[in-house]
Amino acid sequence: MVPLSYYLILSGILFSCGVLGFLIKRNIITIFMSIELMLNGVNLSFVAFAAHWQHLSGQIFVFFVMVVAAAEAAVGLAIIIAVYRTRETLNVDQVNLLKL
Amino acid sequence: MLHLILFLVFAAICIAGAVNLLIQRHPISSALSLVVVMASLAAEYLLLGAEFVAAVQVIVYAGAVMVLFVFVIMLLNAGEEDRIGGSHVALVVGIPGILAGGLLTAWILLKQTGDLTIGALLGDPKTIGSLLFHDFLLPFEVTSVLILIAIMGAVVLANRPETINPGKKEN
Numbered sequence: 479m480v481p482l483s484y485y486l487i488l489s490g491i492l493f494s495c496g497v498l499g500f501l502i503k504r505n506i507i508t509i510f511m512s513i514e515l516m517l518n519g520v521n522l523s524f525v526a527f528a529a530h531w532q533h534l535s536g537q538i539f540v541f542f543v544m545v546v547a548a549a550e551a552a553v554g555l556a557i558i559i560a561v562y563r564t565r566e567t568l569n570v571d572q573v574n575l576l577k578l
Numbered sequence: 579m580l581h582l583i584l585f586l587v588f589a590a591i592c593i594a595g596a597v598n599l600l601i602q603r604h605p606i607s608s609a610l611s612l613v614v615v616m617a618s619l620a621a622e623y624l625l626l627g628a629e630f631v632a633a634v635q636v637i638v639y640a641g642a643v644m645v646l647f648v649f650v651i652m653l654l655n656a657g658e659e660d661r662i663g664g665s666h667v668a669l670v671v672g673i674p675g676i677l678a679g680g681l682l683t684a685w686i687l688l689k690q691t692g693d694l695t696i697g698a699l700l701g702d703p704k705t706i707g708s709l710l711f712h713d714f715l716l717p718f719e720v721t722s723v724l725i726l727i728a729i730m731g732a733v734v735l736a737n738r739p740e741t742i743n744p745g746k747k748e749n
C-alpha cells in the first residue's frame with residue numbers, strides 16, 4: 479500500500495513546477511499551462527485526502543475545480559487572442575502598457 | 579506491492595512531463611508534455627479508486643482544455659520564446675531555498691505514514707452522481723451559471739471589435 483505522504487509529495491512537486499513555470503516562462507500561453515499544472519497538483523491532493531478520510535466530498539471538489547479550470551481556460555485564451563490582436567506579441571515583457 | 583510500483587512509475591512519468599514543460603521553449607512541446615502529465619495523473623486517480631474523476635480528467639483536461647490550448651497556439655502561430663538572462667539572486671538563493679523547504683516538508687510528511695486503503699472507497703459515476711445531485715445540488719447549479727458566463731465572455735472577448743456592432747459598417 480502506498481502511504482498518503484507519497485501522494486502529497488507528488489502533488490507538492492507538481493505545484494512547485496507550476497509556480498516555477500509561472501515565474502520563469504515568458505510566453506503567455508506557457509504561463510497559462512503552468513497555472514493548469516498547479517490546479518492539477520491540487521486536484522491530486524484532493525483525491526488522495528478523499529481516499530484517506532474515506533469521504534467522497536474530495537472527489538466532488540475535484541469536479542468543481544475542473545469546471546472552474548475549464549471556464550478559466552476558455553476566458554483566458556480569449557484574452558490572449560485579444561492581447562495578440564492589439565499588441566502582436568505573446569511575450570509578457572512586451573505587454574507593459576500599464577507600467578510606469 | 580504492485581500498487582506501489584504502479585504509483586512510482588506514473589509519478590515518474592508525471593514529474594518528467596512537468597519538468598519537460600519547464601525546459602521546452604516551444605509552446606507546442608510544452609502543451610504535449612502537459613497532456614502527458616494529465617494522462618498519468620488520470621492513472622493515479624484510478625489507483626486511488628476515483629474512477630469518475632479519472633475519466634473526467636482524460637475527457638475534460640487532456641481532451642477539451644488541451645485541444646483549446648493547441649488551437650490557440652496554432653491560431654496565433656506562436657514561435658519559440660526569447661529567453662532572458664536569469665537573475666543571479668534567484669539562482670543562488672531561490673533554488674537552495676526551494677530544495678530546503680521541499681525536503682523539510684517531505685520529511686515531516688514521511689514521518690507520519692498513514693497507508694491508504696485502496697478499494698474501500700470507490701468513486702464510480704453512480705455514487706458521484708447521486709452525491710452531486712443531492713448534497714451538492716446548489717453548487718452544481720451555480721457552476722452551470724459560471725460556465726454560461728464563461729462561454730459568453732469568451733465569445734465577446736475573442737470577437738473582432740468591428741463584428742460586435744454590425745450596424746456600424748453601414749454608416
